[in-house]
Amino acid sequence: MVAYTTGPPYRHFTASEIDAANDTDLPDLLASLGYQVRRVGSYYSTREMDSLRIKDRRIWFRNSENTGGDAVAFVQHFHGMSFPEAVRYLLAFNGYSVDSPAPIPRQRSRPPPQRGRPAFVLPPPNGNNGRVHAYLQGRGVSPGVIDEFIEAGLLYEDREHHNCVFVGRDGAGKAVFAAKRGTCDSIPFRGDVAGSDKRIAFRIPCDTALDRVAAFEAPIDLMSWFTLHGRSNAIALCGLYDGPLETYLADYPHIRRILLYLDADGPGREAAGKLREKYRGLGYGVEKQFPPSGKDWNEFLQQRVKER
Numbered sequence: 001m002v003a004y005t006t007g008p009p010y011r012h013f014t015a016s017e018i019d020a021a022n023d024t025d026l027p028d029l030l031a032s033l034g035y036q037v038r039r040v041g042s043y044y045s046t047r048e049m050d051s052l053r054i055k056d057r058r059i060w061f062r063n064s065e066n067t068g069g070d071a072v073a074f075v076q077h078f079h080g081m082s083f084p085e086a087v088r089y090l091l092a093f094n095g096y097s098v099d100s101p102a103p104i105p106r107q108r109s110r111p112p113p114q115r116g117r118p119a120f121v122l123p124p125p126n127g128n129n130g131r132v133h134a135y136l137q138g139r140g141v142s143p144g145v146i147d148e149f150i151e152a153g154l155l156y157e158d159r160e161h162h163n164c165v166f167v168g169r170d171g172a173g174k175a176v177f178a179a180k181r182g183t184c185d186s187i188p189f190r191g192d193v194a195g196s197d198k199r200i201a202f203r204i205p206c207d208t209a210l211d212r213v214a215a216f217e218a219p220i221d222l223m224s225w226f227t228l229h230g231r232s233n234a235i236a237l238c239g240l241y242d243g244p245l246e247t248y249l250a251d252y253p254h255i256r257r258i259l260l261y262l263d264a265d266g267p268g269r270e271a272a273g274k275l276r277e278k279y280r281g282l283g284y285g286v287e288k289q290f291p292p293s294g295k296d297w298n299e300f301l302q303q304r305v306k307e308r
Helices: 015-022 026-032 071-079 083-093 130-138 143-151 219-229 243-251 266-281 297-307
Strands: 037-040 043-046 052-055 059-062 067-069 155-157 164-169 175-181 190-192 212-216 234-236 257-260 285-288
Touching (some): 067 071, 071 083, 130 143, 143 155, 175 219, 234 243, 257 266
Parallel strands (some): 212 257, 257 285
Antiparallel strands (some): 043 052
């Protein structure tokens, strides 16, 4: 038996349970999590992540990150779950009893409930934000910008792993999304909190006096821009899926100009071109700009800081 625990009460997973979790049908799983799954030739992908490839419905690979794996690895990587949390979630998703010593299918006397997005719960905060401050300042973000985001309820340090937690809030100010980023560069980690609403992602409260919004790939790029140029209406897509931009424009119809500040790598440039064409076709004024140097706006900021 391979022993893993999920927190009190302790739960041990057998090798057969782990195999059952990894035997999850990935297209079905992703659809239940809110992704728009599509068939592309012999593999599956999603609208949100064009570079994602799912083979044989069980194995995934994301070219833009050069990473991949099985179902357990997917929910760990993209939804911020620990290994035990991932196994437990996938067993439950597949209809197994997670309280029995082996994955025995539950006997149902009625149709199973519709699978949906797991409940969204923010990770418990740490007593202070010292590591978040140190990490982001080490990447060139100004202390004032960091404090502004913390005070606005958009950023904090989690208790368990001391990650940066970037909180996405809807138009009413309710937290509906959170992206975690590790504060140790030697052990890189990033992932979304389970149940996050990808249609919102990460956004700054809208200033209705401005008719424009800037779109970035990651929250740290957005913060880097704020450090360089000051505050503006802005969102971070937390990837290249433009659902958060669509939602923002629907929430704030006075916005007429879109500034695309995506990464300068191949996927970022390709996405910027497609999005400019799409939103110009919808009647918006659209501009795209890439960092003058470096892969993204945070790399450019770090270079500027070193030159001072």
